[in-house]
Each structure stands twice: as structure tokens, then as C-alpha cells.
Amino acid sequence: MFLEIKGIKKHFGxxxxxxxxxxxxxxxxxxxxxxxxxxxxxxxxSTLLNIIGxxxxxxxxYISIAGEKTAEMNEKRLTQYRRKHLGYVFQMYNLxxxxxxxxxxxxxxxxxxxxxxxxxxLKVLGLYEHRHKLPNQLSGxxxxxxxxxxxxxxxxxxxxxxxPTGALDYKxxxxxxxxxxxxxxxxxxxVIMVTHNDAIKNMADRVIKLRDGMVRKNYVNxxxxxxxxxxx
Amino acid sequence: MRNPLHKRLPREFKSDFGKYLVIFLFIAGLIxxxxxFLVADNSMIAAYNEGFEKYNIxxxxxxxxxxxxxxxxxxxxxxxxxxxxxxxxxxxVEENDSTMRVYKNREEVNLPCLMExxxxxxxxEIAIDRMYADNxxxxxxxxxxxxxxxxxxxxxxxxxxxSCLFENNTDMMFDSLTFCVAVMTDAGFESLGExxxxxxxxxxxxxxxxxxxxxxxxxxxFMKVIAENAIITNFIPRYANQAIQFTGEDMGGDKAMFILxxxxxxxxxxxxxxxxxxxxxxxxxxxxxxLRASGFTRGELIRHYLISPLMVTLLAAVVGNILGYxxxxxxxxxxxxxxxxxxxxxxxxxxEAFVETTVVPFVLMLVINLAILVSKLKLSPLKFLRHDLxxxxxxxxxxxxxxxxxxxxxxxxxxxxxxxxxxxxxIGIMFASLIMVFGMMFGPLFEDYAKEIxxxxxxxxxxxxxxQMDTETEGAEKYCVATLQTTTDKYPTxxxxxxxxxxxxxxxxxxxxxxEAHVSNGYMIKYGLKDGxxxxxKDKYSDDIYEFTVAGEYEYPAALAVFLPRREFNEIFDKKExxxxxxxxxxxxxxxxxSYISTVITQEDLTKISRQLTVSMGDFMVLFEYFGVVMFLxxxxxxxxxxxxxxxxxxSMVKILGYSNGEIGGLYIIATTVAVVISxxxxxxxxxxxxxxxFSSYLYTEISGYxxxxxxxxxxxxxxIYGIASYAVVAALQMFKIxxxxxxxxxxxxx
Numbered sequence: 001m002f003l004e005i006k007g008i009k010k011h012f013g014x015x016x017x018x019x020x021x022x023x024x025x026x027x028x029x030x031x032x033x034x035x036x037x038x039x040x041x042x043x044x045x046s047t048l049l050n051i052i053g054x055x056x057x058x059x060x061x062y063i064s065i066a067g068e069k070t071a072e073m074n075e076k077r078l079t080q081y082r083r084k085h086l087g088y089v090f091q092m093y094n095l096x097x098x099x100x101x102x103x104x105x106x107x108x109x110x111x112x113x114x115x116x117x118x119x120x121x122l123k124v125l126g127l128y129e130h131r132h133k134l135p136n137q138l139s140g141x142x143x144x145x146x147x148x149x150x151x152x153x154x155x156x157x158x159x160x161x162x163x164p165t166g167a168l169d170y171k172x173x174x175x176x177x178x179x180x181x182x183x184x185x186x187x188x189x190x191v192i193m194v195t196h197n198d199a200i201k202n203m204a205d206r207v208i209k210l211r212d213g214m215v216r217k218n219y220v221n222x223x224x225x226x227x228x229x230x231x232x
Numbered sequence: 233m234r235n236p237l238h239k240r241l242p243r244e245f246k247s248d249f250g251k252y253l254v255i256f257l258f259i260a261g262l263i264x265x266x267x268x269f270l271v272a273d274n275s276m277i278a279a280y281n282e283g284f285e286k287y288n289i290x291x292x293x294x295x296x297x298x299x300x301x302x303x304x305x306x307x308x309x310x311x312x313x314x315x316x317x318x319x320x321x322x323x324x325v326e327e328n329d330s331t332m333r334v335y336k337n338r339e340e341v342n343l344p345c346l347m348e349x350x351x352x353x354x355x356x357e358i359a360i361d362r363m364y365a366d367n368x369x370x371x372x373x374x375x376x377x378x379x380x381x382x383x384x385x386x387x388x389x390x391x392x393x394x395s396c397l398f399e400n401n402t403d404m405m406f407d408s409l410t411f412c413v414a415v416m417t418d419a420g421f422e423s424l425g426e427x428x429x430x431x432x433x434x435x436x437x438x439x440x441x442x443x444x445x446x447x448x449x450x451x452x453x454f455m456k457v458i459a460e461n462a463i464i465t466n467f468i469p470r471y472a473n474q475a476i477q478f479t480g481e482d483m484g485g486d487k488a489m490f491i492l493x494x495x496x497x498x499x500x501x502x503x504x505x506x507x508x509x510x511x512x513x514x515x516x517x518x519x520x521x522x523l524r525a526s527g528f529t530r531g532e533l534i535r536h537y538l539i540s541p542l543m544v545t546l547l548a549a550v551v552g553n554i555l556g557y558x559x560x561x562x563x564x565x566x567x568x569x570x571x572x573x574x575x576x577x578x579x580x581x582x583x584e585a586f587v588e589t590t591v592v593p594f595v596l597m598l599v600i601n602l603a604i605l606v607s608k609l610k611l612s613p614l615k616f617l618r619h620d621l622x623x624x625x626x627x628x629x630x631x632x633x634x635x636x637x638x639x640x641x642x643x644x645x646x647x648x649x650x651x652x653x654x655x656x657x658x659i660g661i662m663f664a665s666l667i668m669v670f671g672m673m674f675g676p677l678f679e680d681y682a683k684e685i686x687x688x689x690x691x692x693x694x695x696x697x698x699x700q701m702d703t704e705t706e707g708a709e710k711y712c713v714a715t716l717q718t719t720t721d722k723y724p725t726x727x728x729x730x731x732x733x734x735x736x737x738x739x740x741x742x743x744x745x746x747x748e749a750h751v752s753n754g755y756m757i758k759y760g761l762k763d764g765x766x767x768x769x770k771d772k773y774s775d776d777i778y779e780f781t782v783a784g785e786y787e788y789p790a791a792l793a794v795f796l797p798r799r800e801f802n803e804i805f806d807k808k809e810x811x812x813x814x815x816x817x818x819x820x821x822x823x824x825x826x827s828y829i830s831t832v833i834t835q836e837d838l839t840k841i842s843r844q845l846t847v848s849m850g851d852f853m854v855l856f857e858y859f860g861v862v863m864f865l866x867x868x869x870x871x872x873x874x875x876x877x878x879x880x881x882x883x884s885m886v887k888i889l890g891y892s893n894g895e896i897g898g899l900y901i902i903a904t905t906v907a908v909v910i911s912x913x914x915x916x917x918x919x920x921x922x923x924x925x926x927f928s929s930y931l932y933t934e935i936s937g938y939x940x941x942x943x944x945x946x947x948x949x950x951x952x953i954y955g956i957a958s959y960a961v962v963a964a965l966q967m968f969k970i971x972x973x974x975x976x977x978x979x980x981x982x983x
Contacts, residue, residue: 056612056614079524079527079530082527086526088526094518094521099236099239103239108526109236110236111527151526
């Protein structure tokens with residue numbers, strides 16, 4: 001199994017304000033799968049994504065990626081682990097405002113010993129014509145494409161997307177989802193996407209539904225449809 | 233692959249050009265100033281040190297009551313020295329009432345350095361000290377009248393035994409305004425007559441003493457030999473000759489102060505940079521979180537954020553050093569030539585100055601910014617993504633009483649939110665105020681001091697006689713005076729005047745008691761004396777020790793002095809009962825011939841120190857004053873700019889809520905105004921404390937004698953006004969900036 005999530009527990013706060021956010025999560029994800037984590041606000045999906053991404057610690061359990069357990073890593077190794085294996089896309093694009101589009105993508109390339117060809121990727125992302133522009137000269141969708149480009153340029157094993165369409169309109173959201181799908185097909189990365197948009201589950205290979213910190217559903221989507229056909 | 237984050241730097245410099253330019257100019261200017269000073273200082277010190285050999289400077293000099301004959305010279309030279317005739321005449325310059333000490337052309341010892349023109353060749357020609365000529369606007373070709381002889385100035389010289397124009401070695405301060413040294417041909421010298429002739433001799437050791445200790449022993453022994461064979465009126469070994477040594481000691485002393493000044497300012501600027509970077513980190517928290525989550529190491533980000541302060545510092549250091557070696561060096565050399573009569577110099581590469589003005593500021597900038605960046609970037613990527621930059625687990629809101637009006641609470645919140653900015657502002661304002669008060673205090677201080685001296689003078693004329701002579705002048709009162717030296721280690725050895733005064737003196741109002749001495753107020757303050765203390769003094773030319781019990785203070789700021797009844801003075805110094813040294817008188821003594829008068833001390837003599845310091849420190853002080861204003865402007869601009877930028881979102885939001893620009897300015901500008909005014913008010917007592925401390929622990933170790941610590945209140949008021957005026961300029965700029973913050977800022981990047 002490529003990604004193994006075993007017995008993950010996590011709480012926030014202490015005493016009366018203690019909240020159990022994750023209550024023993026067990027998930028296995030195959031390499032190259034698109035996995036959608038669904039759930040209402042406070043269900044623990046973003047926390048789980050952060051633990052997978054090595055930017056948050058679990059109270060118990062472990063994450064194993066290709067046999068490497070993140071809990072056993074010190075901070076330095078965790079940084080290297082993120083650098084080597086992970087790409088991150090957030091709801092807010094978090095681009096560097098005084099770098100142009102190409103340079104923002106180069107920021108991701110810098111982290112890899114063997115990055116993808118940048119101009120080719122910019123073309124895939126539909127950003128080649130805009131490569132010399134600054135982020136504030138682009139639309140939200142184009143900025144999110146850039147953020148995806150920055151994450152994918154280093155060709156990570158896992159692309160972690162936290163509400164990547166949360167700040168976008170319907171049309172732009174669909175374009176972004178199509179792009180994620182295209183990237184997954186072209187480069188074979190495992191995609192784990194957190195969303196509260198139920199419709200997005202239809203493009204996933206695996207759907208996991210969380211509620212109150214527990215996995216309520218975990219199934220392989222037999223009726224997967226292309227992102228272009230998603231409706232909500 | 234080069235870190236692509238660094239590509240931001242040119243755009244960052246461009247977008248915040250004002251900030252970087254101001255900091256760059258300030259650091260470059262500061263480094264230019266200090267580098268220029270250090271290069272000038274080093275080159276001048278080298279020229280000064282080389283001068284000892286190059287101009288064959290004496291090992292000491294002495295004066296005799298009568299001319300030394302060949303037999304005496306032979307006796308003295310048996311002590312392992314070569315004695316040179318250095319007789320001189322002190323003549324009044326008729327054009328400007330100053331004193332010119334004229335020597336014969338020197339060919340063996342204390343050789344003159346010709347700065348301009350030529351050495352005199354005719355009897356009616358004279359070469360005078362270059363600095364005195366500058367101060368009195370005398371040029372080559374002009375004439376001066378000495379003892380009725382009109383002489384043409386053929387050259388401007390620096391005499392190496394008068395690199396500092398001390399007329400008497402006991403003077404508190406040199407005097408390049410009313411005292412000058414000069415050389416003439418032998419025939420010219422003879423034409424000045426013998427009325428004011430002094431039989432002075434210089435000596436050189438056949439074998440130089442190994443160290444200062446040996447030099448002291450050898451010179452003490454030599455002095456005893458002279459005293460056994462002749463009537464000695466003055467004896468100054470080179471190590472104790474202020475006219476030779478003061479320049480070297482003073483140049484070295486200023487260096488430490490300049491470097492300290494540079495480092496303090498660099499540290500303050502480093503903190504300003506660090507605060508700027510901290511605010512940038514807060515602004516870019518999401519980006520930093522994303523980069524860290526993507527695998528950027530903390531080290532990579534620290535290095536990235538370090539580049540701009542280090543680049544600015546390095547570039548400023550390079551430009552500063554270039555300016556220092558060129559423009560500023562000339563300016564600083566000019567300042568030195570304005571204070572000292574130094575020979576010609578060559579500019580020397582100064583490796584130490586490079587380290588002090590480039591490497592150390594760079595390292596200070598690096599260490600301070602690195603420490604703050606390490607601390608700021610210690611947080612986890614998640615904390616950055618959540619904009620939770622507090623290191624404490626829970627950030628509690630500071631409770632404010634709801635009885636405080638809302639707008640006041642709002643302003644208080646702004647102040648609490650920006651405490652690090654305000655602390656840096658407070659420290660910066662304190663330092664700028666200190667520089668400013670220091671720059672402005674000396675003019676009024678010297679004026680007040682001159683007034684104090686004037687008010688406390690014993691008499692209009694204080695005559696010191698070579699031999700006792702009676703006078704018929706009404707009101708003239710006999711007194712005694714002797715010079716002893718201090719024995720404490722607190723400050724370098726200095727002369728103390730011991731006066732013997734008539735019991736019911738008309739001039740010195742002291743109620744003497746048996747066995748007790750009164751001490752001048754300057755002596756009391758400088759040495760921290762109090763009633764009942766015992767002071768121990770020693771004779772300069774013997775090993776005799778004298779002890780006096782302090783009975784009280786006498787207001788006489790002109791000198792460090794001890795006052796005794798004349799009767800007791802004569803007992804202590806083993807003099808006859810009717811012995812006296814001279815007269816105190818409010819009228820000139822017309823019935824005593826000039827040849828019997830050693831010195832007449834007038835108000836002019838006593839206020840020499842204030843005049844000279846005003847001339848030689850004036851330019852420096854103006855520099856300090858300007859620097860203080862620039863520093864006020866710089867710090868206030870940078871730190872208030874930070875506060876406005878940091879709150880751009882909030883300002884935008886209150887604009888949306890309907891607040892006018894004026895009302896917003898009232899919130900944000902007034903908060904900073906309060907901080908500025910409080911900082912200025914707090915700075916004044918701190919400045920007073922530090923300056924008082926500097927006087928006792930630095931200035932008093934540098935000068936012999938006493939200058940009272942007086943800072944007129946108007947100086948503090950002026951400093952506060954300068955500070956507020958500087959802030960008014962900055963506040964106007966910030967108001968403009970507030971007006972330009974768009975309402976859309978509040979809606980951007982809201983997660």
C-alpha cells in the first residue's frame with residue numbers, strides 16, 4: 001500500500017474546551033488515486049490533511065508513505081519529506097506577490113532535483129501567455145492554476161489540495177478540477193483533495209466521508225466521471 | 233538552481249524604494265563620516281608619530297632664570313644628554329593683542345615643517361604657525377607687528393614641539409586663537425630685544441630610555457642635576473609636555489567615541505530592519521506557511537530575509553568607505569588642522585577602519601537580524617498558515633476599562649499592538665536626543681562657564697612676580713601661590729594651584745580655620761570631595777607630599793585650587809613669614825617693572841578654555857546637531873510607516889465603516905504622537921544622566937582642570953521642539969499615506 005493512515009487521533013484544547021478532532025482514522029490509498037475527503041466543517045478533514053502533509057502532529061497512530069513513517073521523523077527529516085514527496089494547494093493561493101507567474105512556479109521547481117519542464121507545465125496550466133505577469137494581474141482561477149503549478153512542478157508523489165475551489169466560482173472551479181485530473185493522469189501523482197462540495201466526489205477514485213473525527217464512509221468510486229462532467 | 237525567492241529583491245527594493253533609500257543614505261553617510269574620520273585620524277596620527285624622528289623632537293625642555301654658560305651646558309651634557317639652545321621671546325602682536333612666541337630658525341632639534349611659503353631669510357621676515365594664521369586670517373605676504381617691528385610673513389609652519397598650542401604646560405586648554413609660535417632668522421630674533429627673552433633649552437637623550445617609567449626616572453634625575461647647578465623656572469620632560477603629547481592622546485581618544493557612535497547607530501538601524509522584517513513576515517505568513525509546507529527549510533527562508541538588510545549595509549559600507557576616503561577624509565583632516573598644528577600627511581590605507589566600518593556593522597546587522605529571524609521563523613508551517621504568530625499558547629486581550637472613551641481605547645490598543653516599534657522608537661529618540669543635546673550644549677556651556685569665571689575672579693589682575701617687589705598701588709593685596717600635583721589614580725596627574733590668602737582678604741572671601749583648607753568648587757566636584765576629606769598632593773620637582781583637610785568649598789571654577797591662609801601657606805612650604813608670590817589687584821600695577829613680572833592672569837587667560845573649545849569643537853558640534861535631526865526623521869519615518877503599513881487592512885476596514893481620513897489619522901497618528909512625545913520627555917532626564925556620567929568618566933579623564941557640567945534648560949526645550957517638528961513632517965507624510973490606502977485592501981486576502 002502506497003499511503004497508509006493508521007489509528008490517527010488528534011485533539012485540540014484542554015479541559016472543558018478539549019475537542020477530539022480525529023478519533024482513530026484508518027485509511028489506505030493506492031498510488032495514483034484521486035482521493036476526495038468529504039465532510040462538514042469541523043469534521044477533521046483539514047486536520048487529517050495537515051497530518052498527512054507533516055505540518056501537524058497526530059496524538060496517536062501513524063502515516064506511512066511508501067514504507068516511511070512520518071511520526072518517526074524529526075523536523076529536519078519532515079521538511080525533507082515534504083520537499084521530496086508532497087505538493088500543497090490551499091484554498092487561498094498564497095502566491096508571492098512580487099514574483100511573476102513563472103517565478104512563482106520556479107519556487108516549487110527549486111525544491112526538486114528533477115523538476116518538470118517549466119514552460120511545458122505552464123502550457124498545460126494555460127498560463128504560458130501570462131508567465132511574465134504578477135499574481136495581482138490574474139484572475140482567481142489563474143492564480144489557483146499557478147498555485148497548482150508551483151505544487152506540481154516538482155512532480156510530487158502526493159498532491160494535497162485543501163479546498164482548492166473554495167474561493168472560486170462554478171466555472172473556474174470546474175476548470176481547476178479538470179486541471180487536477182489532467183495533472184493526475186499526466187504525471188501519475190496521488191491526489192488527496194479536501195472539500196465540502198459533495199459533487200466533487202464523482203471525479204474521485206476513492207471517496208472518504210468524515211464526521212465528528214471518524215470515517216463514516218470509505219469506498220472506491222465505481223462510477224467515476226470526468227471532472228468536465230461534474231455538476232452542482 | 234538559485235533560490236527563485238531572491239528574484240523578489242529587486243522588486244522589493246523598487247516597491248519600498250523610499251525606505252531602503254533612507255536607510256542606505258543614513259548608513260552610508262554615517263559610515264562615510266566614521267571612515268573619513270578614522271582614515272584622517274590614522275593618517276594624521278602616523279604623520280604625528282613619524283614627526284618625532286622626522287623633525288627630531290626634543291626629549292624635554294627647561295627654562296633657567298639666567299642664561300646657561302658653556303660650563304653649565306657641559307655639566308648637564310655629562311648626564312647623557314645633548315642640550316640645545318631654544319631661547320624664545322614672547323611678544324604681543326600689535327594687530328590683534330595675541331602672544332607670539334618667537335624662536336630662532338631651528339636646524340638641529342624641533343625642526344619646523346613648512347606648510348606654505350618659505351622659511352625667513354631676512355631680519356624683517358617671520359614664519360608663523362599655520363593654525364594660528366588660519367584662525368586669524370593671516371596669509372603669506374601679510375605683515376605682523378611685534379615690539380614695534382613690522383615683519384612680513386614668509387611662510388606658515390608647524391613646529392613639532394607645538395602640535396598643540398599650549399602657551400603654558402599648566403594651561404587647561406591650548407589656545408590657537410591668541411597664542412602663536414614663530415621662527416625668525418638669528419638677526420631678526422636679536423632685533424626683538426631681551427625684555428621678554430626666556431632662556432629655554434631643549435634636550436635629547438644620547439640613548440633613548442627604554443620605556444616611560446625609565447624616561448621618568450631619567451628626567452627626574454636630570455631635573456635634580458639642573459636644579460643643583462642653576463635656578464630653574466620651568467622643566468617639562470616630553471612625556472609631560474601637553475604641547476607635544478595632547479594631540480596624540482586626543483586623536484586616539486576621539487576614535488573610540490566615533491566607533492562607539494557608529495556601532496550604537498548601526499544597532500538601532502539593525503533593530504529597525506528587524507522590526508520591518510518581522511512585519512513583512514506577519515504580512516507574508518500564508519506564503520511562508522505554504523513554502524514551509526512545500527518543503528522550504530527554515531534556513532532557506534532566514535537566508536532570504538537576511539539578504540536585504542545585509543545588502544543595504546554592505547552597499548552602504550562600500551559607498552560610505554569611498555566617500556570616507558575622499559570627501560569626508562578631507563573634511564575631517566580640515567577639522568584636525570583646525571584644532572592642531574600638525575605637519576603634512578599622506579593618506580594611509582587603514583585596514584582597521586575597514587573592519588570597523590564595514591565588517592563590524594555587517595556582523596552587527598547579521599547577528600541582530602539573524603537572532604530575530606530565527607525566533608520569528610521558529611513557528612510551525614501550520615501556525616504561519618493560520619496567521620497564529622504568537623509564541624504564547626493563548627493570546628489574551630489586554631483588558632481596558634470601558635469607562636475610557638472608545639477612541640482612547642482604540643489608540644491604546646494601537647500602542648499595545650506596536651510595543652516593539654515604540655520601544656525601538658524610544659531608544660532611537662533617546663540616542664538622537666543625546667547626540668543633539670551633546671551637539672548643542674557646549675556653546676551655552678562655554679558662555680555660562682566664562683560668565684561664572686568672570687563672576688568669581690579674585691581680582692581684575694593677578695600678578696605672579698619673578699622676585700618680591702613692593703607696590704604703592706591702592707588695593708593691591710599680597711598672596712602666595714604654588715603648584716602641586718594630584719596623587720590619586722582617578723584621573724591622570726594634574727596640577728593643583730595652592731593659594732595663600734590674607735586672613736581678611738578683600739578679594740577672596742573665606743573664613744579660614746587653623747589647619748584646614750578650602751577647595752575650589754571644580755576640584756570638589758571633579759574629585760567628588762566633601763568636607764572633612766583629606767587630599768594628598770605632591771611637589772612636582774621633589775618627592776615632598778602635602779596633606780590638606782577640606783573645610784569647605786570656595787566658588788572658583790577657573791582652576792582646581794586649594795586655599796590656605798597666607799601665614800599657614802608659608803609655614804607649610806617652608807617660606808619666610810613675609811613671603812609672597814604676587815599681588816591681587818583691581819588696578820594695573822604701574823610701579824613694578826615688566827622684567828619682575830612673571831605672569832599677569834586676567835579674565836582673558838582664565839576663559840581661554842571656553843574660547844578654544846568653541847573654535848576646535850564648533851564644527852563637530854554642528855555635525856552632531858544635524859545628525860540628531862536626521863536620526864529623528866529617519867526613525868520616526870521608518871517606524872511610523874511600519875505602523876501604518878501593518879494596519880493597512882484595519883485602516884481600510886474603518887474607511888469602509890465610514891471613518892474619514894482625518895478621523896483615522898486621529899487614531900493612528902495620535903497614538904504614535906503620544907509615543908513620540910512620551911519618548912522625548914523620557915529622553916531628557918536620561919540624556920542628562922548619561923551626559924553627566926560622560927563628563928565624569930570620559931571628559932574629565934581627557935582634560936586637565938574642570939569644566940562645570942551645565943546644560944541649559946533651553947537646550948532640552950530646543951531638542952524637544954526639534955523632535956516634535958521632525959515628527960510633524962513625518963506625520964504629514966503618514967497622513968498622506970493613510971489617505972492613499974484603498975478601501976479594497978480590507979477585502980483582500982481574507983481567509
